[in-house]
Amino acid sequence: MRKWIVFRAEKRQPGWKDRMYTHTGSLTKTLFEHYDCSDEALPEPGYRPPEFIRVDQFVDLNYPEAKTHYRQSDWEVVRVEAYTPEIPIGMGFDMIVICYCKHSPINAPLKPMPERQVSIDSFGGDKAAYEQWLEPQKLPAEV
Amino acid sequence: MPKPRYDEEENKLRHAAADDDCCEEMAEKYVWQLVDVEKTGASILEVDCVFEGKTEFPKSFYDTDQEED
Numbered sequence: 148m149r150k151w152i153v154f155r156a157e158k159r160q161p162g163w164k165d166r167m168y169t170h171t172g173s174l175t176k177t178l179f180e181h182y183d184c185s186d187e188a189l190p191e192p193g194y195r196p197p198e199f200i201r202v203d204q205f206v207d208l209n210y211p212e213a214k215t216h217y218r219q220s221d222w223e224v225v226r227v228e229a230y231t232p233e234i235p236i237g238m239g240f241d242m243i244v245i246c247y248c249k250h251s252p253i254n255a256p257l258k259p260m261p262e263r264q265v266s267i268d269s270f271g272g273d274k275a276a277y278e279q280w281l282e283p284q285k286l287p288a289e290v
Numbered sequence: 291m292p293k294p295r296y297d298e299e300e301n302k303l304r305h306a307a308a309d310d311d312c313c314e315e316m317a318e319k320y321v322w323q324l325v326d327v328e329k330t331g332a333s334i335l336e337v338d339c340v341f342e343g344k345t346e347f348p349k350s351f352y353d354t355d356q357e358e359d
Contacts, residue, residue: 149318179325179326181323181324181325181342182313182314182317182323182324183317183323183324184317184318184320184321184322184323184324185321185322185323186321187323196325197302197325197326197342199326199328199340209332210306210330210331210332210335210338211330211331211332212328212329212330212331213328213329213330213331213332213338214326214328214338217302217340260302260304260340261301261302261303261304262304263304263305263306263335263338264303264304264305264306265305265306265335266305268305268307268312268315268316268319269305269306269307269308269312269335270307270308270312271307271308271309271311271312271315273308276308280334280335
């Protein structure tokens with residue numbers, strides 16, 4: 148089931164002036180969004196969506212803007228609403244889920260991001276592009 | 291007590307991709323939970339797709355063929 152899960156700040160939560168879309172500068176209450184195609188249950192009150200952080204000293208120079216760590220965020224789900232289309236045919240999503248969150252700082256410990264995996268799916272199934280990417284990976288490293 | 295859907299102690303998995311649409315296509319194809327899409331700063335694999343939980347990238351037939359060569 149394709150679920151668009153939006154984590155949204157409740158009213159009068161701190162930091163509202165800094166929550167904005169970078170491409171427009173408009174303020175927003177949206178904190179995170181997930182695209183969940185699994186059949187798992189929905190988030191529940193108490194759940195904290197993860198946040199992803201880049202720590203300079205751990206940056207891989209091949210992926211200089213990538214995040215290096217993650218942790219539980221300072222936002223906690225307090226209420227969940229789910230909406231389904233009346234006629235679930237030809238829709239982009241099977242369910243829209245809104246998780247209202249309150250700011251509840253916990254300073255959770257950082258965990259390192261897992262190794263990055265690459266496959267033909269990384270190229271949208273384009274075999275030629277995947278092969279082209281693989282070629283330099285096969286060359287022996289210079290000493 | 292049943293385990294909540296999003297186990298906060300559960301690991302993440304990260305897969306590089308050419309663009310953000312590839313991330314959504316992987317989520318749909320493998321029935322995964324996509325929890326973040328991030329820019330990498332790389333020229334070819336420009337985004338990281340981050341999935342929740344114990345997902346594992348299934349080997350494609352193409353990958354399997356390569357290993358058998």
